[in-house]
Amino acid sequence: MDLLSIFVKGGILMYFILASSIVAVAIAIEKFIVLKKAKVNVPAFLIKLRALIKKKDLEGAISYCMQERTPVSNIVKKGLKKIRFGHQRVVEAIESAGRQEISKLEKGLSILASIAGIAPLLGFLGTVTGMIGAFMKIQELQGSANPADLAGGIWEALITTAFGLMVGIPALAFYNFFVSKINKLVVDMERISTDLIDMLDDTSKAAINDDEDDYNL
Numbered sequence: 001m002d003l004l005s006i007f008v009k010g011g012i013l014m015y016f017i018l019a020s021s022i023v024a025v026a027i028a029i030e031k032f033i034v035l036k037k038a039k040v041n042v043p044a045f046l047i048k049l050r051a052l053i054k055k056k057d058l059e060g061a062i063s064y065c066m067q068e069r070t071p072v073s074n075i076v077k078k079g080l081k082k083i084r085f086g087h088q089r090v091v092e093a094i095e096s097a098g099r100q101e102i103s104k105l106e107k108g109l110s111i112l113a114s115i116a117g118i119a120p121l122l123g124f125l126g127t128v129t130g131m132i133g134a135f136m137k138i139q140e141l142q143g144s145a146n147p148a149d150l151a152g153g154i155w156e157a158l159i160t161t162a163f164g165l166m167v168g169i170p171a172l173a174f175y176n177f178f179v180s181k182i183n184k185l186v187v188d189m190e191r192i193s194t195d196l197i198d199m200l201d202d203t204s205k206a207a208i209n210d211d212e213d214d215y216n217l
Helices: 003-009 013-038 042-054 058-068 071-080 087-106 109-140 147-216
Strands: none
Touching (some): 003 013, 003 147, 013 087, 013 109, 013 147, 042 058, 042 147, 071 087, 071 147, 109 147
């Protein structure tokens, strides 16, 4: 018996499980693409950014962030654009941009987590309904059913559980994988954001000291 025949034997719930698997695969592919684009070389990014800020080349720093096109560079860019409004506005811009970027990264993960839980439950539901049908057959045969009469109905009922687990287990594995990757990116975002604020503070202090030295002279 081929896979298609087995699938059909599983009943209508198999189509719901199939739909869940298609959605899970689509989300997984999209997340792999997003996370690949979001990857950033933190040390290299900070060195380049620090050099531009030290030279007070604000436009150059913003252009560099626009070229990178990563969640981290987007956060830094939003902060740099608010420098003229003061330290507090820079911090607020970074925090707001950070929440937006994290929301983009986490988009679809709740659906993937739901599929990881729902697919096996759909499978169990199919098995339960199949077993109900088997016991109804026993009742119809007034208890004189032999194992051969029931075997077909029972294995058909168990198909949905098998397919549900085949979808749910990988979905859960992908969910945990993506969460760990996103958490690492969040740590990188926090590190770079903190370093950016420190760079801007150091630059401001250096500018104030230079003005004081000029005044003393």
